[in-house]
Amino acid sequence: MSKENSKLQDLTAENLTRHVIKTCTSNVSNERTTELISGLIQHLHDYVREVQLKPGEWEAGWQYLTETGQFCTPDRQEMVLLSDVLGISALVDTINSAQARSSIATESSVLGPFHNDADVLENGASIGSEGVIGEPMLIHGTVKSTDGEPIQGATVDVWETNGNGFYDMQDPNRDGPDCRGIFRTDEQGRYYLLGVKSVDYNIPNEGPVGKLLKILDRNVTRPAHVHFQLRHPDYLDLTTALYSSESDHITTDPVFGVKTSLVKDFQKFDRLPEKVLGYDLRSSPLAQPESVAKNGIWSLEHDFVLLRK
Numbered sequence: 573m574s575k576e577n578s579k580l581q582d583l584t585a586e587n588l589t590r591h592v593i594k595t596c597t598s599n600v601s602n603e604r605t606t607e608l609i610s611g612l613i614q615h616l617h618d619y620v621r622e623v624q625l626k627p628g629e630w631e632a633g634w635q636y637l638t639e640t641g642q643f644c645t646p647d648r649q650e651m652v653l654l655s656d657v658l659g660i661s662a663l664v665d666t667i668n669s670a671q672a673r674s675s676i677a678t679e680s681s682v683l684g685p686f687h688n689d690a691d692v693l694e695n696g697a698s699i700g701s702e703g704v705i706g707e708p709m710l711i712h713g714t715v716k717s718t719d720g721e722p723i724q725g726a727t728v729d730v731w732e733t734n735g736n737g738f739y740d741m742q743d744p745n746r747d748g749p750d751c752r753g754i755f756r757t758d759e760q761g762r763y764y765l766l767g768v769k770s771v772d773y774n775i776p777n778e779g780p781v782g783k784l785l786k787i788l789d790r791n792v793t794r795p796a797h798v799h800f801q802l803r804h805p806d807y808l809d810l811t812t813a814l815y816s817s818e819s820d821h822i823t824t825d826p827v828f829g830v831k832t833s834l835v836k837d838f839q840k841f842d843r844l845p846e847k848v849l850g851y852d853l854r855s856s857p858l859a860q861p862e863s864v865a866k867n868g869i870w871s872l873e874h875d876f877v878l879l880r881k
């Protein structure tokens with residue numbers, strides 16, 4: 573009998589978890605890796621014991637995860653969506669958010685699965701490309717430090733859906749960036765651009781995540797919002813979003829991203845607000861000056877506050 577066999581231990585529901593954790597971590601020197609894998613095994617095993625998981629249920633579970641992974645493409649991240657609807661993305665965001673511990677800094681929100689590379693644009697430009705649909709909306713404000721100093725040169729990465737509720741990568745009629753762009757704050761910390769009035773949209777629900785939400789009879793509609801990611805070398809990165817107060821889904825966001833401080837009133841102006849200068853409406857396929865004069869324009873204004881590193 574070999575030395576290994578002499579240590580053979582019959583495994584039971586009581587000692588199996590301890591044995592598996594030891595097997596997985598005894599050759600690992602990195603403390604964080606040990607902590608992560610030990611905790612994962614412990615909680616998964618506890619779950620199996622707690623709900624007394626049946627073999628058929630276990631099979632349905634791994635088949636579901638297989639299906640979810642197989643559903644992913646470069647333009648469709650079903651695993652992130654699953655994390656979002658189970659509140660894991662929101663929880664990771666919350667426990668790691670330095671902004672949540674500040675009463676002044678702008679709060680963070682979930683990244684979501686639709687961030688993508690975008691062109692760097694001049695302040696005042698439109699993020700809508702040829703064929704963009706929806707109502708025009710000015711998106712503008714400042715980026716400041718917690719002591720009120722304007723932050724020059726911060727990048728403001730903005731993305732939202734078209735007026736039809738689709739991000740560019742979801743829309744079969746789009747083959748390039750649309751409704752996304754990166755701006756840089758001026759010497760007064762200002763950013764300003766022309767976007768589309770945000771609309772409520774359904775998260776993709778024809779796949780495995782949609783199947784789960786249907787079983788749970790859950791809302792699939794996100795409240796209208798614009799995503800932002802702000803960066804500056806001297807300040808902490810901020811990923812956040814601003815949500816429309818007029819949405820009927822503000823309290824039932826399927827990905828749990830809404831926070832009170834991020835809910836905004838979208839204003840309607842009969843013409844361009846005088847205090848916001850520099851918009852180049854002639855470059856926009858959506859809002860020609862004549863159209864704005866006739867139909868007015870929406871405005872979303874927000875001053876972001878970043879935490880210094």
Ligand SMILES: [Fe+2]
Nearest residue numbers: 684686797799
């Ligand atoms: Fe979104």
